[in-house]
Amino acid sequence: MNYIRRFFLTALISCSLLLGWVYLLGELMPEEPAEPMWQESLRQLHDLYRVTYRQSRMTQQQATQADADSLHSVAVIMRAIAESERIHCRICQQAIESLGDNAVAPTISETEVLTSEQVIQQKIAQKQTLNQEHLPQVIEQLLSDNNRYIARMLTWYNANNNYHILLLKACQEGNFTPDDAPAAKKDRTTAYYVCPTCGHIEAMELAPYCCPHCMTSRSKFVLFKHP
Helix, strand or coil: CHHHHHHHHHHHHHHHHHHHHHHHHHHHCCCCCCCCCCHHHHHHHHHHHHHHHHHHHHHHHHHHHHHHCCCHHHHHHHHHHHHHHHHHHHHHHHHHHHCCCCCCCCCCCCCCCCCHHHHHHHHHHHHHHHHHHHHHHHHHHHHHCCCHHHHHHHHHHHHHHHHHHHHHHHHHCCCCCCCCCCCCCCCCCCEEEECCCCCCEEEHHHCCCECCCCCCEHHHCEEEECC
């Protein structure tokens, strides 16, 4: 009996030592780098975040310039679009964070001062490129990754971007006359609501009871108008 007891005791100690050695070896050995989840979706979202961040900053600066040029109706549209782009930027940031990463704001360098006409033409081209190339790719990648929630948020971005283009084109069609000039159009829309959840823009007099995209109540919309 003593022999059997010693045998089992020796086996137990040996197994404990072996398990301890295996654990220690696992702690000391470097782990294989794990393949991050949503890698391609994250890469595309980071690119979209940087583009949107720069657009929002540029639009806000141009609104100030439009006011200085007495293009107040243009400035109102620019401020509404800048707010919508800021919300799109936040959507991209939330999407990146929900996939386990952090969004880093890009460095904004000094740019050449452009006229309102030049900036609007440039922004229309940028937004058309976003809608035709970047956004469809990101949404398609998210759907293939089975992340329909984030894909839905970016469809808001895509729809709003289309409306931004329409507003900017309206600015091109005769809205560059200063508001106090005799030839200025008297029927210009000078007040817009922006949905704080998805960035949807609506003319104040046409604002629905709630946002048609995300169902946010009109009472929460942000108003932009010329004083």
